[in-house]
Amino acid sequence: MTRIERRATCWLAVACVGLWLAAGCAPSVTEQQVLSNQGVPKYVFLFIGDGMGVAHVHAAEIYLGAVENAKAGKSGPGVRRLTMTQFPVSGLITTHSASSQVTDSAAAGTALATGHKTSNGTVSMDPDAKVCYTSVATAARARGMKVGIVSSTCITDATPAVFYAHQPYRGEQYEVGLQLAASPFEYIAGSEVGEAEGPQGNILDIARSKGVQVATSRYELATCRPGRRVFFQEKIPYEIDRPPHRVSLAELTAKGIELLDNPDGFFMMVEGGKIDGGGHNNDAAATIGEVLALDAAIDEAVRFYRKHPLETLIVVTADHETGAMALNNDYKRSPLGMAVLAGQTQSWNAFSFEVFNSVKETQTWTSTDDNIPEDLWQALGSRFGLTWDTLTDAEKTMLEDAYDASMASRGKVDEKGRRLAVPGYSRYEPLPLTAAKLVGYRAGIGWSTFGHSPMPVPVWAVGAAAWRFDGFNDNTDIPKGLAAAMRIELPEPQTAAEMARSDSAAPRQDYTNRADMVPTRK
Numbered sequence: 001m002t003r004i005e006r007r008a009t010c011w012l013a014v015a016c017v018g019l020w021l022a023a024g025c026a027p028s029v030t031e032q033q034v035l036s037n038q039g040v041p042k043y044v045f046l047f048i049g050d051g052m053g054v055a056h057v058h059a060a061e062i063y064l065g066a067v068e069n070a071k072a073g074k075s076g077p078g079v080r081r082l083t084m085t086q087f088p089v090s091g092l093i094t095t096h097s098a099s100s101q102v103t104d105s106a107a108a109g110t111a112l113a114t115g116h117k118t119s120n121g122t123v124s125m126d127p128d129a130k131v132c133y134t135s136v137a138t139a140a141r142a143r144g145m146k147v148g149i150v151s152s153t154c155i156t157d158a159t160p161a162v163f164y165a166h167q168p169y170r171g172e173q174y175e176v177g178l179q180l181a182a183s184p185f186e187y188i189a190g191s192e193v194g195e196a197e198g199p200q201g202n203i204l205d206i207a208r209s210k211g212v213q214v215a216t217s218r219y220e221l222a223t224c225r226p227g228r229r230v231f232f233q234e235k236i237p238y239e240i241d242r243p244p245h246r247v248s249l250a251e252l253t254a255k256g257i258e259l260l261d262n263p264d265g266f267f268m269m270v271e272g273g274k275i276d277g278g279g280h281n282n283d284a285a286a287t288i289g290e291v292l293a294l295d296a297a298i299d300e301a302v303r304f305y306r307k308h309p310l311e312t313l314i315v316v317t318a319d320h321e322t323g324a325m326a327l328n329n330d331y332k333r334s335p336l337g338m339a340v341l342a343g344q345t346q347s348w349n350a351f352s353f354e355v356f357n358s359v360k361e362t363q364t365w366t367s368t369d370d371n372i373p374e375d376l377w378q379a380l381g382s383r384f385g386l387t388w389d390t391l392t393d394a395e396k397t398m399l400e401d402a403y404d405a406s407m408a409s410r411g412k413v414d415e416k417g418r419r420l421a422v423p424g425y426s427r428y429e430p431l432p433l434t435a436a437k438l439v440g441y442r443a444g445i446g447w448s449t450f451g452h453s454p455m456p457v458p459v460w461a462v463g464a465a466a467w468r469f470d471g472f473n474d475n476t477d478i479p480k481g482l483a484a485a486m487r488i489e490l491p492e493p494q495t496a497a498e499m500a501r502s503d504s505a506a507p508r509q510d511y512t513n514r515a516d517m518v519p520t521r522k
């Protein structure tokens with residue numbers, strides 16, 4: 001099939017799914033209009049799953065199918081498609097950075113936001129930190145569109161930061177926070193600021209002094225209305241741990257639509273930021289919960305798309321894959337299949353803070369002959385479904401070994417004050433890590449690293465000019481495609497001094513030598 005034939009097929013698919021997505025809400029849209037929808041999108045959504053590979057997405061679909069089957073008392077395989085995978089246009093992108101085959105979120109985010117490769121750790125600057133790259137969000141705003149940046153993780157972390165900041169090193173969290181406070185974007189929302197206090201004062205206070213309406217609770221966010229720049233920050237837990245009264249990524253997305261919707265259009269980036277954390281910790285249940293949270297946020301965009309099917313573009317992608325997640329056949333060992341994950345009610349992270357940290361502090365432990373205490377076994381049963389009667393001898397040994405590794409490494413730190421790496425567990429707490437990993441194994445989910453992998457990541461798109469994201473591309477093609485779709489130019493790289501004349505969120509210093517920059521935190 002030629003490229004043109006593929007494009008034609010692609011547009012046909014756009015027509016079918018576009019009409020399906022628009023069904024009932026926009027009856028005036030004809031098939032021909034959707035088919036010929038090469039128009040300029042006025043409303044653009046870019047969803048980024050941090051660390052989200054194809055396996056993470058498909059695991060979520062198998063999980064949903066297995067839960068439905070279990071509820072209906074059916075056996076056999078079942079897959080329920082997520083919203084994102086039903087989009088008519090699909091592709092893959094490569095993710096390598098300028099410095100490594102395996103990227104980090106800063107370099108991958110820079111590629112997704114600006115169309116330029118840079119070195120790992122760098123936020124929208126070149127590898128030598130001599131010039132700044134302009135994000136597609138900034139370019140869209142210069143064209144008169146309103147801009148929103150949303151994340152379920154730290155709002156000064158690399159992925160959201162690449163859209164509004166320029167820093168030689170992502171760990172300079174206070175500097176990134178200063179650029180966040182200076183950003184002209186209309187809506188910035190996410191979990192906490194990485195480093196709120198610094199020499200120029202509190203980041204939130206600085207934002208307030210610039211006229212930004214700062215909301216630090218769900219209630220305060222509900223009171224925000226269009227017209228003022230809004231900055232929301234409140235610590236967002238993993239979806240699996242999120243109580244109903246805490247704000248969700250979908251809610252932050254819906255609020256963004258309410259605040260940004262205007263006749264000149266908007267650009268909104270929404271990051272499912274904690275998929276990455278679930279992958280780093282090889283916690284399948286937490287990871288799948290985050291993919292589902294991102295898909296629920298995408299549902300909000302689709303609701304908007306149904307009202308404006310010819311003027312809206314939704315692109316979903318990822319910055320890299322985390323954990324090298326693999327799906328295998330072991331789920332067959334459990335009658336529940338992948339629904340066995342539903343027996344895990346807490347992330348590894350929440351279990352550490354709510355249960356295991358106090359055990360570590362109070363429990364006496366003298367040698368590897370010591371066993372897991374009874375109350376800890378009960379907690380492993382109630383929070384991970386790892387009850388004594390369901391564990392094999394090998395699984396019990398894995399948990400006992402992890403318990404010993406946790407207790408033996410209590411309070412030990414390296415020269416940088418970081419938790420000591422333990423062979424087989426990296427820097428992660430061995431017992432919670434192993435508990436979550438075991439639940440994943442039962443569901444047929446394995447991992448081959450605690451870090452990122454170089455695997456290409458998925459792209460899905462629907463709406464105006466969605467065809468631009470078809471096929472196998474590079475991550476730098478995403479912002480180029482977005483800019484081309486919106487008929488805007490991505491500006492040439494500028495020095496920090498040049499940028500300061502045109503952009504209030506420019507870096508404070510002109511970094512002429514990367515060696516001048518001293519990383520303070522990983």
Ligand SMILES: [Zn+2]
Pocket residue numbers: 051105276277280322452
């Ligand atoms: Zn990561």
